[in-house]
Amino acid sequence: MFDFLEGYDLLGAFWTTVQLTVLSAVGSLIWGTLLAAMRVGPVPLMRGFGTAYVNIVRNIPLTVIILFTSLGLSQTLGVNLGADEVDSINFRLAVLGLILYTSAFVCEALRSGINTVPVGQAEAARAIGLSFSQVLGLVVLPQAFRSSVAPLANVLIALTKNTTVAAAIGVAEAALLMKEMIENEAALLLIAAIFAFGFVCLTLPTGLILGWVGKKVAVKR
Amino acid sequence: MSSVLYDAQGPRAKRRNVLLTAVFLVALAALLWWVYRALDEKGQLEWAKWEMFFTGTEAWSTYIWPGLKNTLTAAALSVLIALPLGAVLGISRLSDHVWIRVPAAIVVEFFRAIPVLVLMIFGLALFAEYTDVSSDDRPLYAVITGLVLYNASVLAEIVRAGILALPKGQSEAAMAIGMRKGQVMRVILLPQAVTTMLPAIVSQLVVIVKDTALGGAVLTFSELLAAASTMSAYYGANTIASFTVVAVIFIAINFALTSFASWLERRLRRAKKSTGAVLTADDNQPNAGATTGAF
Numbered sequence: 356m357f358d359f360l361e362g363y364d365l366l367g368a369f370w371t372t373v374q375l376t377v378l379s380a381v382g383s384l385i386w387g388t389l390l391a392a393m394r395v396g397p398v399p400l401m402r403g404f405g406t407a408y409v410n411i412v413r414n415i416p417l418t419v420i421i422l423f424t425s426l427g428l429s430q431t432l433g434v435n436l437g438a439d440e441v442d443s444i445n446f447r448l449a450v451l452g453l454i455l456y457t458s459a460f461v462c463e464a465l466r467s468g469i470n471t472v473p474v475g476q477a478e479a480a481r482a483i484g485l486s487f488s489q490v491l492g493l494v495v496l497p498q499a500f501r502s503s504v505a506p507l508a509n510v511l512i513a514l515t516k517n518t519t520v521a522a523a524i525g526v527a528e529a530a531l532l533m534k535e536m537i538e539n540e541a542a543l544l545l546i547a548a549i550f551a552f553g554f555v556c557l558t559l560p561t562g563l564i565l566g567w568v569g570k571k572v573a574v575k576r
Numbered sequence: 577m578s579s580v581l582y583d584a585q586g587p588r589a590k591r592r593n594v595l596l597t598a599v600f601l602v603a604l605a606a607l608l609w610w611v612y613r614a615l616d617e618k619g620q621l622e623w624a625k626w627e628m629f630f631t632g633t634e635a636w637s638t639y640i641w642p643g644l645k646n647t648l649t650a651a652a653l654s655v656l657i658a659l660p661l662g663a664v665l666g667i668s669r670l671s672d673h674v675w676i677r678v679p680a681a682i683v684v685e686f687f688r689a690i691p692v693l694v695l696m697i698f699g700l701a702l703f704a705e706y707t708d709v710s711s712d713d714r715p716l717y718a719v720i721t722g723l724v725l726y727n728a729s730v731l732a733e734i735v736r737a738g739i740l741a742l743p744k745g746q747s748e749a750a751m752a753i754g755m756r757k758g759q760v761m762r763v764i765l766l767p768q769a770v771t772t773m774l775p776a777i778v779s780q781l782v783v784i785v786k787d788t789a790l791g792g793a794v795l796t797f798s799e800l801l802a803a804a805s806t807m808s809a810y811y812g813a814n815t816i817a818s819f820t821v822v823a824v825i826f827i828a829i830n831f832a833l834t835s836f837a838s839w840l841e842r843r844l845r846r847a848k849k850s851t852g853a854v855l856t857a858d859d860n861q862p863n864a865g866a867t868t869g870a871f
Contacts, residue, residue, distance in 0.1 A: 414830035416789035477580045487582040516691035523793035537701045547698045558689045
């Protein structure tokens with residue numbers, strides 16, 4: 356029944372999906388946190404930049420961004436992110452696109468987390484003379500992160516699913532393999548079931564585990 | 577300028593802010609300069625690569641408008657099909673009967689866990705194999721199938737959350753005056769829930785519009801993004817110009833939708849009459865991704 360699987364690197368494709376997810380998650384967590392800090396900070400120019408970035412990026416389709424990294428950045432402007440062969444260039448470009456896109460949502464998730472921290476916390480921190488970076492870094496963000504676990508988990512799940520968009524620029528991840536297999540093999544429903552199962556395995560546990568962690572670490576108020 | 581997070585600024589803080597602004601400005605300028613140099617070096621800023629968008633209507637009437645029309649058609653049809661389907665699924669999840677509740681829950685959780693692109697690729701093959709839809713129409717059908725399956729499940733969660741957010745007294749009072757379950761839902765709960773759900777539904781539109789672009793990139797559906805690729809081939813590698821124009825159109829549409837959603841939300845919050853909580857874009861669309869619609 357599963358003979359047709361021979362000759363296809365199913366696990367390899369899902370491994371690429373996982374790699375895309377993890378690298379983009381780390382990158383967008385860093386860039387998203389910086390954006391959130393800019394948006395709540397005291398420097399008007401940075402606030403404006405953060406707001407503009409988030410509003411522009413989350414209104415562009417991810418597909419446009421990813422396709423642009425390949426057609427625009429790489430093929431037109433020659434930006435290859437330090438890679439030589441086509442496969443790794445496309446992989447890095449996809450990660451770049453995913454980071455640029457996802458960080459806007461990380462920023463918003465963190466900002467909603469910052470809003471859950473009671474005003475008194477920041478006021479008390481200021482009252483004992485902490486500077487803005489200390490208020491944010493020592494008092495507000497640690498609490499904000501803890502109550503942002505649930506929204507961040509949603510962003511991570513969405514990111515896992517969004518890695519399939521990398522198929523548009525030929526990164527050999529799960530959706531591309533699925534397309535290839537459907538074109539070459541007859542077992543349409545079986546192939547679809549396998550890939551659906553693969554993604555359910557990736558996203559459902561993430562949601563369940565992080566949902567549990569989120570409840571566990573959230574500051575009880 | 578001060579906020580909860582920082583004090584009103586004294587002379588030292590003001591000096592530091594000016595310094596930070598200057599550093600940030602320099603970094604931003606350096607980035608823009610680098611982009612400008614890169615574009616200039618490859619000749620992407622030449623007027624010849626941009627003029628078709630400003631002089632004459634050929635680019636608009638041949639490429640952009642048909643593409644935009646397909647994008648909007650796919651999005652509109654998806655919403656029209658997904659909304660009733662989502663409502664049915666959402667209400668089924670609240671049913672008293674296990675044999676309705678559980679299957680509805682499985683369907684919703686399943687389709688929310690799977691990427692839209694996978695659903696679209698599957699849809700394309702499905703229409704090719706089991707129906708006689710002509711191959712020109714297949715991409716449109718596949719895009720709509722993928723979008724409907726995914727967004728119906730997301731909308732189902734929005735509907736469910738909207739109904740659950742209503743005060744319990746509403747259904748209790750309705751039952752106390754002798755209404756049947758169906759009546760309570762139809763006459764009392766749904767009309768109230770619809771208003772609270774509106775902002776979340778409108779921001780889901782943004783997700784749908786954005787996801788139609790997947791069809792252009794992977795399924796040969798000739799929507800707006802596909803128009804950019806065709807244009808840059810036809811007009812001689814004006815990739816940057818074509819993508820910029822297409823991105824601006826997407827941003828304009830989605831920004832209008834996002835603003836409309838937050839305007840609705842503010843309005844509903846202000847209205848004293850409203851009973852339940854207003855569903856913002858942030859709540860209740862877990863897999864759809866965070867804020868204002870989103871992924």
